Amino acid sequence: xxxxxxxxxxxxxxxxxxATLDAVxxxxxxxxxxxxxxxxxxDGSHNQSTIKDFYAAGGEDTSRAxxxxxxxxxxxxxxGTDTGPNPAEYLLHALAACxxxxxxxxxxxxxxxxxxxxxxxEGDMDVRGALGxxxxxxxxxxxxxxxxxxxxxxxxxxxxxxxxxxxxxxAVFDMVTNGxxxxxxxxx
Amino acid sequence: xxxxxxxxxxxxxxxxxxATLDAVxxxxxxxxxxxxxxxxxxDGSHNQSTIKDFYAAGGEDTSRAxxxxxxxxxxxxxxGTDTGPNPAEYLLHALAACxxxxxxxxxxxxxxxxxxxxxxxEGDMDVRGALGxxxxxxxxxxxxxxxxxxxxxxxxxxxxxxxxxxxxxxAVFDMVTNGxxxxxxxxx
Numbered sequence: 526x527x528x529x530x531x532x533x534x535x536x537x538x539x540x541x542x543x544a545t546l547d548a549v550x551x552x553x554x555x556x557x558x559x560x561x562x563x564x565x566x567x568d569g570s571h572n573q574s575t576i577k578d579f580y581a582a583g584g585e586d587t588s589r590a591x592x593x594x595x596x597x598x599x600x601x602x603x604x605g606t607d608t609g610p611n612p613a614e615y616l617l618h619a620l621a622a623c624x625x626x627x628x629x630x631x632x633x634x635x636x637x638x639x640x641x642x643x644x645x646x647e648g649d650m651d652v653r654g655a656l657g658x659x660x661x662x663x664x665x666x667x668x669x670x671x672x673x674x675x676x677x678x679x680x681x682x683x684x685x686x687x688x689x690x691x692x693x694x695x696a697v698f699d700m701v702t703n704g705x706x707x708x709x710x711x712x713x
Numbered sequence: 714x715x716x717x718x719x720x721x722x723x724x725x726x727x728x729x730x731x732a733t734l735d736a737v738x739x740x741x742x743x744x745x746x747x748x749x750x751x752x753x754x755x756d757g758s759h760n761q762s763t764i765k766d767f768y769a770a771g772g773e774d775t776s777r778a779x780x781x782x783x784x785x786x787x788x789x790x791x792x793g794t795d796t797g798p799n800p801a802e803y804l805l806h807a808l809a810a811c812x813x814x815x816x817x818x819x820x821x822x823x824x825x826x827x828x829x830x831x832x833x834x835e836g837d838m839d840v841r842g843a844l845g846x847x848x849x850x851x852x853x854x855x856x857x858x859x860x861x862x863x864x865x866x867x868x869x870x871x872x873x874x875x876x877x878x879x880x881x882x883x884a885v886f887d888m889v890t891n892g893x894x895x896x897x898x899x900x901x
Contacts, residue, residue: 536757542792549846556841556850560802564809566830569724572813574806576798581790588789593798595783597810601776602769604730604818610764610781612811612885614748615803618762620895621752622785623800625760627843630792642754648893653744655815655884658737662744665888673899684901692897696843697800700853704892705836707808709880711861713872 537633548582555582570605571598603652613666616701617646623697624671624688631690637683641676669701725821736770743770758793759786791840801854804889805834811885812859812876819878825871829864857889 532540549556559580566572577592578585597612599605610618621644632639648666653659675684692698720728737744747768754760765780766773785800787793798806809832820827836854841847863872880886 536759537792545790545792546844546846549841549844553841553847556839556844556846558838558840560799560805560836560838560854562802562805562809562834564806564813564832564834566813566817566827569817570814571724572810572817572830574809576802576806579788579802581788586788586790589795593802595798595803595806595810597806597814599814600767600769600774602733602774604725604733607777610783611748612807612814612883613888614750614764614767614781615783615807615810616885616888617748617750618752618764618783618785619800619803619807621750621762622760622783622803624897625752625754626758626785626787626800629754629757629760639754642760644752646750646752648748650746650748650884651744652746653737653741654887655882656734656737656744657882658734658744659741663887663891664882665884665891666748666893669893669895671895671897673897673901675899675901681901685899688897688899688901694843694845694852695800696838696853697804698895699842699851700801700804701888702892702895703851703853704890705854705857707857707859707886707890709812709859709861709876711863711873711876713861713863713869713876 534633535629535639537630539633542634571596571608613648613650617648619697620701621646623695624691627695628687628691632677632687637677637679637687639677641674643674645672722821723817723827725818727821730822759796801836801838805836807885808889809834811883812879815883816875816879820865820875825865825867825875827865829862831862833860
């Protein structure tokens with residue numbers, strides 16, 4: 526029992542984590558995943574995504590009993606009725622969540638017990654781009670700043686290394702900093 | 714009353730939309746916005762973002778009475794307990810939401826009445842990157858595919874043009890396809 530208790534660190538079952546790493550190392554095709562979202566326009570800037578099924582490790586994953594529903598919107602100043610965070614805010618959340626989970630998994634694998642991981646993100650946007658008023662500014666954020674506060678049972682230097690390693694391994698940090706090819710098709 | 718009714722198209726008040734465009738055109742500094750998210754680690758892959766305040770049009774926006782809370786997680790196969798969509802799924806939602814809102818605003822400005830806007834997004838990921846098992850695959854999606862279904866009171870060609878224009882103006886499509894500079898700092 527004692528061994529089992531110790532293998533759960535920061536809420537991460539490191540036994541399962543290491544077993545997963547070994548399985549994918551032995552059989553690389555198990556690493557092929559596909560994530561999905563379906564979105565439906567409701568009214569004005571209000572739209573909703575449904576997220577449930579995904580492909581993982583050689584088959585369709587069926588572990589989720591219920592779908593997640595996410596509502597997007599815009600505040601009044603962007604001609605919405607605040608039906609949810611706006612899409613750019615969702616992107617900041619995706620980035621924060623991915624860096625944090627990456628950090629927590631790395632810490633768990635390295636034997637660091639964390640007591641606090643918090644972050645604050647800011648993205649600067651000149652909305653003249655997205656509003657079609659200027660071709661000299663981009664549509665998205667000019668820059669995103671992330672400030673972490675990390676506390677745990679390791680020296681400051683080691684905690685800083687966890688942040689570095691999270692940046693080096695985060696899926697969303699990679700996509701947001703390097704960009705991804707997006708193919709768009711339409712039936713209309 | 715009739716004029717007022719007609720100016721709301723697809724749930725978008727086009728009078729307010731055009732007034733906003735005129736105001737920012739006349740005073741470009743009103744286009745400077747800053748969006749924010751604060752994230753807090755809870756346990757394992759469960760973390761939560763709080764989204765409320767933002768800077769817009771020359772001052773802090775105070776229109777939101779309540780903060781939005783977003784929970785992230787991972788499914789069992791990625792050593793989580795499914796406390797929310799995972800960060801990569803949130804990125805797909807951000808992209809879907811932004812393209813959809815951009816499309817709806819453009820349609821409203823151009824006098825097209827929409828009856829249906831739906832999209833399905835897929836992102837392919839080889840998780841050996843994010844798991845640190847291979848430096849030959851990237852951490853994020855190799856590619857994202859977006860399939861729209863758009864219906865409204867305009868010919869197919871015009872509806873297709875709305876999709877093109879949404880891609881040309883969406884803030885999140887710009888960021889996801891072109892990347893953004895992300896500065897990360899940490900107190901540890």
